[in-house]
Amino acid sequence: MDKFFNVSDIGNLDKALSEAFQVKKTPYAWKSLGENRTIMLVFFNSSLRTRLSSQKAALNLGMNPIVLNIGTDSWKLETSMGIVMDGDKSEHIKEAIPVIASYCDIIGVRSFAGLQDREYDYAETVLNQFIEYGGKPVISLESATVHPCQAFADLITIEEYRKVARPKVVLSWAPHPKALPQAVPNSFAQWMNAAPVDFVITHPRGYELDPKFTAGARIEYDQMKALENADFVYAKNWSCPGVTDPSKYGQILSKDMGWTIDDAHMAVTNDAYFMHCLPVRRNMIVSDSVIDGPKSLVIPEAANRVVSAQVVMKRMLESLNDGEGI
Ligand code: SN0
Numbered sequence: 001m002d003k004f005f006n007v008s009d010i011g012n013l014d015k016a017l018s019e020a021f022q023v024k025k026t027p028y029a030w031k032s033l034g035e036n037r038t039i040m041l042v043f044f045n046s047s048l049r050t051r052l053s054s055q056k057a058a059l060n061l062g063m064n065p066i067v068l069n070i071g072t073d074s075w076k077l078e079t080s081m082g083i084v085m086d087g088d089k090s091e092h093i094k095e096a097i098p099v100i101a102s103y104c105d106i107i108g109v110r111s112f113a114g115l116q117d118r119e120y121d122y123a124e125t126v127l128n129q130f131i132e133y134g135g136k137p138v139i140s141l142e143s144a145t146v147h148p149c150q151a152f153a154d155l156i157t158i159e160e161y162r163k164v165a166r167p168k169v170v171l172s173w174a175p176h177p178k179a180l181p182q183a184v185p186n187s188f189a190q191w192m193n194a195a196p197v198d199f200v201i202t203h204p205r206g207y208e209l210d211p212k213f214t215a216g217a218r219i220e221y222d223q224m225k226a227l228e229n230a231d232f233v234y235a236k237n238w239s240c241p242g243v244t245d246p247s248k249y250g251q252i253l254s255k256d257m258g259w260t261i262d263d264a265h266m267a268v269t270n271d272a273y274f275m276h277c278l279p280v281r282r283n284m285i286v287s288d289s290v291i292d293g294p295k296s297l298v299i300p301e302a303a304n305r306v307v308s309a310q311v312v313m314k315r316m317l318e319s320l321n322d323g324e325g326i
Contacts, residue, residue: 001315002137004148005127007187007194013155016311020156023314024307027060033317034063040104041067041141044111044126049278050141050149053305054108057313060306066104079126093129101134106316110141113181115250118242121145121181122210137316139309142183145210150277151187152308155195157301158232161273166196167231168270172223173203174285175255176237184277185238186213193217202226206253208243223259230269235261235276235285262287266295273297 003009010016022029039058043051051067058065070077077096078089085092101107109130113121121144130138140146158169169192171185185201190213192199201214202223208214220226227233242249260283266272274286274296282288291298 001312001319003131004139004312004316005124005143005146006148007151007191009148010152010312010315013194016152017156017159019314020152020304020307020311023310024156024304027306027310030314030317031060031062033314033321034058034061037062037106037317037320038064038066038104039106039108039313040100041065041108042070042100042110042130043067043141044070044109045142047110047141049302049305050110053302054139054141054149054309056306057309060310061313061317063106063313063317068100079129093126094133097130097133098135101136104136105320106137106139106313107134108139108141109143111143113144113183113250115179115181115239118246118249137320139312139316142181144181145183145213146187146190147183147277148187148191149305149308149312150184151191152311153301153304154188154234154275154277155191156304156307157275157297158195158197160300160304161297162231164231166198168198168200168229169232169234170226170230170269170272171199171201171234171236172226172259172261172265173207174235174237174259174261175257176252176281176284177255179239179250179252180237182209182238182241185209185236188234188236189214189217200226200230204254204256204259206240206244206248207238209238209241210243224265224268227265227268227272230272233261233266233269233272233274235274235280237281237285257284260284260287261290263289266290266293271295275301278302
C-alpha cells in the first residue's frame with residue numbers, strides 16, 4: 001500500500017475490518033514492524049484526534065512519529081508553481097517536500113480545502129504534490145476532499161455496534177457558523193456505499209455532494225423522513241460543494257436550526273446511535289441531550305481512530321518491508 005486516500009486503497013472491507021479488530025485486541029503485536037522506521041505527520045491545519053491517534057498508532061507499531069506544524073513550527077510554504085516569492089511564504093513546497101521525505105519512510109498530510117477554488121481543491125493539488133515530490137507512501141490525514149482515516153474508524157464503529165446485518169445509516173447535514181470542507185461527508189459516503197448498509201443522505205437543497213463520492217446513495221431532502229427507522233445517525237456540517245452551482249462553492253447556504261439533531265429527530269429513528277467525527281458545535285449540530293445521552297458513540301468512534309490509523313500504517317510498513325526484502 002503506497003497511498004491511503006480512497007476506500008479502494010484498503011481493498012476488501014471484510015478483511016480490513018477483521019484486521020482492525022485484531023489490531024484493537026492486540027495493539028502491540030506488531031511492535032517490531034516499525035523498528036527504525038519514521039513517519040512524518042505534516043499539519044497545515046489544526047487537529048486533535050488525528051494528530052494524537054496517528055502518533056499513538058505509530059508508537060504501537062514501534063515506529064517513530066515526528067509532527068510538523070507548517071507555518072508555526074516551520075517556514076510558511078508556497079504551494080503555487082511559477083510564482084515570484086515576494087510575499088510572506090519563505091519556502092517552496094518543491095524543496096520542502098523532498099526534504100521532509102528524505103527524513104522519513106511514510107508521510108501523513110493534513111491539508112484542508114481552501115474552499116475558494118473548486119478545481120484546485122477537487123484535484124487534491126497539495127496531496128498530489130506530496131506524492132509527486134516526496135516519493136514516499138502518503139496518508140491523507142484529511143486533505144481537500146477526503147478524510148479516509150475518519151471514515152474507516154466510522155465503519156469499524158458501525159460494525160461494532162450494529163444489531164442487524166444491514167443497518168440503516170443516515171448522513172444528515174446540520175447547521176454550523178463557519179464554512180466547512182466536504183472531506184468528512186465525501187469519505188463517509190464513499191465508505192458507506194462500499195459497505196453492507198442501507199445508506200441515506202439528507203441535506204437542504206444546494207448541498208448535493210460530488211457524485212464521485214455519493215453515486216448510488218439515496219438522497220432524501222425531507223430530514224425527518226430520512227431519519228425514520230435509522231439505526232445510526234451521522235451528523236455533519238459541510239459548505240456548498242458547488243455541484244449544482246459552481247459559483248456557490250464553499251459558501252454557507254443555510255443555518256437552519258431546524259436541522260440540529262435533537263430528541264425530536266432521534267424519536268423517529270429505530271433508537272439510533274448518534275455519531276459525529278468531532279470537533280462538534282454543541283446545540284448547533286446536536287443538542288446536549290443527544291450527545292450526552294446513552295446512544296452517543298462520539299467517544300468510542302474517536303477511540304477507533306487509533307485502530308484505523310494503525311491498520312493503514314501496518315499495511316504500509318508491510319509493503320515497505322516486503323519491497324526491501326526484510
Ligand atoms: C473540520 C471539517 O472538515 O469539518 C475537521 C473535522 C475532522 N472541522 C472543522 O474545521 C471545525 C472547526 C470549527 O470551528 O468548528
